Amino acid sequence: MIQQDFHYFVLIIPACLLLLGIAFVIGRLMLRDQVFLSWIAAGYILSALALAAQSLMNNQQLAHWSVVAASIYLFSIWAVAHGLALRKGGTAHPKMALLISAITLSLLFYYSQVVDNLWLRIIIANSGLGLIQLLVARLFLTSVATKDVLDKTLSISYLVIIVYTLARPAVIAIGVSPADLGELTQSNYWLLMLSASLLLSLWLALLVIAITVRDIMHKMNDERYRDSLTHLLNRRGFFEAAKDFMGSDATSRYFLLTCDIDHFKNVNDNWGHLAGDKVLQAVSKAIIKNVRKGDLVARFGGEEFVIFLRSIDINDARKIAERIREEIENTTYSAIPICITASFGLVDIVPNQDLVSAIDRADALLYNAKQNGRNQVCWH
Template sequence: MNQQEPQYFVLIVPGCLLLLGLAFLLGRWILRDQRFLSWVAAGYIIPSLALSAQSLMTNAQLADWSVVIATFYLFGSWAVAQGMAVRNGSHAHPCIALLIAAITLALLFYFSHIDDRLWFRIVILNAGIALVQLLAVRSLFARPTPEDLSERVLNISYSVSIAYTLARPLVVYSFVPAVDMDNLTRSNLWLLMLATSVLLCLWFALVVFAITVRDILLKVSDERYRDSLTLLLNRRGFFESAKIFMSQPGDQRYFLLVCDIDHFKHINDNWGHLEGDQVLQVVSRTLLTNVRGGDLVARFGGEEFVMLMKGNNMTDASSLAERIRYQLEQTTFSHSAEKVTGSFGLVEVNSLQDLPAAIGRADALLYQAKNAGRNQICVTA
């Protein structure tokens, strides 16, 4: 009975990996835009098949099937690396991965069919897997250190996985005498290593699932609080963001600039709605490029834009508004030589509670600018 217990136990580990892989596939089916989940699923399912076979083999069988089993492990490791890279808008260098796999498999063939050395095979396979895993590291760490804790946990977890892959041969070398190598897959150390592997895989899967849920919530939030055409804040998003923006400590002064595109109906009627959409996008980019980080830019609807910004005084805020007005005036569009201009109303906001009233005051100044001939800025006295 005792002799059979390890046999049943080792099948639990690949079974867990298989279930995790199927869970990732289910997640990919539900979340159609999360393409990286397909790769991560393959990275769990394919090695689970190899591990289940490997754990039940004798040393002689391991030698005979080492190249096939290694192929499964290498592809599974690359699939996870590819998934991590795809998530960051990159790829895990498939050509380099093929080269690493070819060299690894050639060495494994030699040390299994020509010169049977189990220890060498363990070192070669783990080194090959680690090199394949490293192909995703650049895409993970190419960006500045992420401020989001979950992103840092994901990067660290992936790095720990690589470190563990490199450490496995050292563990085997340190704790398994050469005379016991033939019984490695029946040893307690092998069971401990399998248990460690499945725990790391479970942890990594939980981190990936948590980040996927986080990304979905952020996307839903963006869809709720952002304008789909310009990707600026919408009215709801503006007021929600203003609560945080204006609650920061310190003696801050805030200024509100309202912009309305002149003769926008004429643009749509004469140039077409596609050109009108392009005008809205250009105006939104012009506003964004002239504000400081943290300042709020929103599209309230139609051709009306609102900016909430910090400043030292009204003179500085007026200079910024004039710079925006001038840039819009100088912008040309593909289907017409006509200029696109904007009218502006600029006021100071006394407090968060004053914000709705400040918008009303800025709107009144905006209409003064339009009545005075458009393409100008009216500032509160």
Template sequence: MSSPNQYFVLIVPACAALLGVAMIYCWSRLRDHRYLLWIASGYIATAIPMGIHSLMPNEQLARWTLPLSSMYLLGVWTMANGVALRFGGRAHAAWAWPIMLITLGLLLYFSRVDDDLWLRLQILNSGLALLVALPAKSILYGRTPTLPLKTLLRASYLTVLLYAFMRVAILATVIPKEVQPELTRSGFWLLMLATNMLISIWLALAILTSTAMSIVQSLDHERSRDPLTRLLNRRAFFEQVQKRLDLYGHSGWAVLTCDLDHFKLVNDTWGHAAGDRALKEFGALLARTVRQDDLAARFGGEEFVLLIRSASLHTAVLVAERLRSSVMNLHIPATAHTLTASFGVVQLSGNGDINQAIEQADRLLYEAKHAGRNRVVWKAS
């Protein structure tokens, strides 16, 4: 007969299964986040044998060792692989399969040939700890510059890894070889379940929180980008300009406005698809040219604005001239048109206003247009 306590401890595997179901639901809505499906599968795969073990007396453990241990091992590796995918790495399946097969082979021997529950606990938990350790390099040293809350995720993973190896050490030193007659009713089993629940909830919250932050970051990125060229839009440009000026001051900047020459001719002669390709190519050229602290934006139509770090007006003019020369080398498929661009360049003064600088650069741009196009006109702000 099962005791009420045994049913009570089912709360832990039930919580793990619910976390897995929640992640599957999130994955169904966010198919790009494939790691959620891996982690969810790991939660569910480990919850099932944990629940069965909680209801099973010791005398039946040996008979069910292989199927339940297989689910534990596969679930832990699946979860480790999911966390590794979150960091852009992997859990090294080439090592995982030998670990699982060796672990299951030893478990088979000590359940069917020499029934030893204490050794089976050591073997299974050692195998689980090794599987948890497989993605350690990817997670700890992987290059994930855009991953939100990566420090929290790494700390959560290290906690899981530390707990996995501590559990092996505790089993070897604290738990006597003469295991209590009813392992699944022992204090050790209850403590292990409670610890598993806390760590599982923590890891799940860290993963789901970082996923939510990624989505917010992605939405904010989309909101701030021109859909055609992927450069900043007007609103985002001014937001980023203010951040740059607040951080570095107003001096040492130049404003460049640029406009593709005879762009209406491209649309009228070869169609709007050709015009879109021209804008994409020009936007890609600007993106390749700007440096980390520089900004490039599409203000609308064929009009673009850049804010660049420049110690002098001469340096900014050289950048504009390099861009002007590069534009003529752009190839627009299905057209015989050679693109050119005109530029207005203003050096931002120490107390200059960015809006006034853009207006002045625009006036210089129109001077370049009236002077024959495909040229750079400049003036100190």
């Protein structure tokens, strides 16, 4: 393959990276809340442009532009790491990344402008890239234990990429001599490096796209099955979740607790609907705080809540209901100057009884609690 054809051939790889970056840009434009996609897009696009430019350079040009190219690579690798870290609620430690970049670029400047040593520059640049990726290693190590298959795969894959990047300088130092490099951009090493980068980048991009699509589906389900004000299950979400909840533990008994805020209409009439919304949010937090992990909590509409409990007996379920009642009563509501209370109806779930019937029974008991003075749990 003649030199010009070889250059055009290797441009296919940065072109693929550029297309992946553009795909992430489109995804970011469509998904305004997925900020991490912007960083990943920047990493892919900038690294593609730098690779394309370097693929057309000879060794002398590579030395002249080494600091500029390395700056782009260092930022690109950090941008991808930072984007992935943002999705996991972390960060890629920009101050430490700046320090690593400054040291790396200083060494590259010396071995390109003062002493021209291509072999050392390759080792230094790869070491800097590996150290920047290492900044997020702990975040991904802690994510490996997750039960989510896609998140686990992403964490393991990125850790493999970090190990690969860190190992590359050692492999070059041991297995590649300066004489083997020749014209770098026409060498087997360059082609191998580009191919490995493309494969790893493609795999990472596929995982990110799959996870983003999965997150979108979860968000759509949340919008369909959750109340937008309190983020509790809505009526539809409650009945869907209850199907799995009932069969999750054959040794437990199940209880249904309905809750209705006392005199809630007065709150809206006297202090406005915004104050009413804040009361609903506070009550939902009080309920969540006092139920067990896995119990179902739903807002059925207005000021009515339904709680599906897994418990050992009726007395234990009553204790949970009383804790919720006391929490609501003792909560200070900044939006209004009065005490808020709630009334409850508690029933056990009879085998083979449908939930609608159980809710009707609990509502009847809740009505009794209202008639008997409110702020109490009426049970059967």
